[in-house]
Amino acid sequence: MSTALEAHGLGKRFKRNWALKDCSLHVPAGRVAALVGPNGAGKSTLLNLAVGLLHPTEGELHVLGRSPYGDRDLLDRVGFVAQDTPLYPDFTVAELITMGARLSRRWDTPLARDRMERLGLPLDRRVETLSGGQRAQVALALALAKRPELLLLDEPVASLDPLARREFMQVLMGAVADGDTTVLLSSHLLGDLERVCDYLIVLQTAHVQLLGGVDELVSEHKALIGPRRQRADIAGVAAVIRESHTDKQTTLLVRTSGPIPDPAWTVHDVTLEDLVLAYLAQPAPGRPVLGVAK
Numbered sequence: 001m002s003t004a005l006e007a008h009g010l011g012k013r014f015k016r017n018w019a020l021k022d023c024s025l026h027v028p029a030g031r032v033a034a035l036v037g038p039n040g041a042g043k044s045t046l047l048n049l050a051v052g053l054l055h056p057t058e059g060e061l062h063v064l065g066r067s068p069y070g071d072r073d074l075l076d077r078v079g080f081v082a083q084d085t086p087l088y089p090d091f092t093v094a095e096l097i098t099m100g101a102r103l104s105r106r107w108d109t110p111l112a113r114d115r116m117e118r119l120g121l122p123l124d125r126r127v128e129t130l131s132g133g134q135r136a137q138v139a140l141a142l143a144l145a146k147r148p149e150l151l152l153l154d155e156p157v158a159s160l161d162p163l164a165r166r167e168f169m170q171v172l173m174g175a176v177a178d179g180d181t182t183v184l185l186s187s188h189l190l191g192d193l194e195r196v197c198d199y200l201i202v203l204q205t206a207h208v209q210l211l212g213g214v215d216e217l218v219s220e221h222k223a224l225i226g227p228r229r230q231r232a233d234i235a236g237v238a239a240v241i242r243e244s245h246t247d248k249q250t251t252l253l254v255r256t257s258g259p260i261p262d263p264a265w266t267v268h269d270v271t272l273e274d275l276v277l278a279y280l281a282q283p284a285p286g287r288p289v290l291g292v293a294k
């Protein structure tokens with residue numbers, strides 16, 4: 001399986017509002033993909049569609065080659081940590097593990113117990129007595145104990161302090177290091193994503209705005225700084241994504257089509273954060289910019 005998740009013309013409408021519209025995207029198998037976009041862009045909607053909690057209004061969505069809605073066998077192969085990591089507050093950690101074993105056919109109880117032990121979480125602790133960070137770690141451990149082929153995480157670290165976030169990310173990366181699990185992780189924390197993700201999907205007002213491998217996207221975008229000038233065709237530039245000016249200087253973030261031969265421009269590399277912020281600053285999403293997905 002070379003593609004873990006694939007959508008064509010996918011749309012989801014709530015009453016008169018489209019939460020997702022004309023979304024065509026794919027996540028190659030084995031990647032750790034970041035799903036980013038501003039509040040209300042449609043990230044949770046996409047993840048909920050991917051686990052069959054929502055039904056598409058239009059278009060197609062395939063998860064591990066199958067349609068997710070109502071497919072029990074498929075859901076056994078998918079792990080999901082929903083926003084705010086909901087867990088039954090009255091359950092103990094041990095009871096959650098028992099529940100997982102009853103509900104999931106691929107469940108790995110020793111793995112779940114081992115992870116709880118490593119997190120220093122006694123099995124008789126009730127969920128309601130756990131901190132937000134501990135709860136997030138428990139939710140991740142339960143999702144991993146399903147031994148999922150695809151792991152979907154909806155802002156799992158949003159409420160965690162920086163140390164807890166780093167621990168969460170380390171556990172996640174350790175668990176998927178073998179490359180057999182594809183991860184799709186939504187977050188607003190671009191710095192965290194830059195460290196762990198090798199694939200990027202940017203959603204903006206219900207549309208896919210940017211998609212591709214992180215290395216490829218970062219290398220095909222550059223920041224250009226030069227004397228102030230009006231925007232004009234620049235050799236080597238396929239598109240200007242963002243521009244700003246001072247009295248004397250113009251700064252552009254561009255998608256390149258080759259080297260920039262004009263020596264008036266100094267050319268700088270961009271970070272993933274620069275890239276995402278530049279695309280999100282664009283007024284209205286048009287057609288997605290496709291990076292090279294390998």
Ligand SMILES: Nc1ncnc2c1ncn2[C@@H]1O[C@H](COP(=O)(O)OP(=O)(O)OP(=O)(O)O)[C@@H](O)[C@H]1O
Nearest residue numbers: 014017018019037038039040041042043044045046
């Ligand atoms: N159940 C629902 N009923 C009505 N509208 C909804 C529902 N779920 C989501 N929406 C709307 O769909 C749009 C996309 O919401 P979604 O939760 O997918 O965004 P998001 O990118 O996950 O946002 P955030 O970063 O704030 O979590 C928003 O305008 C939201 O108000």
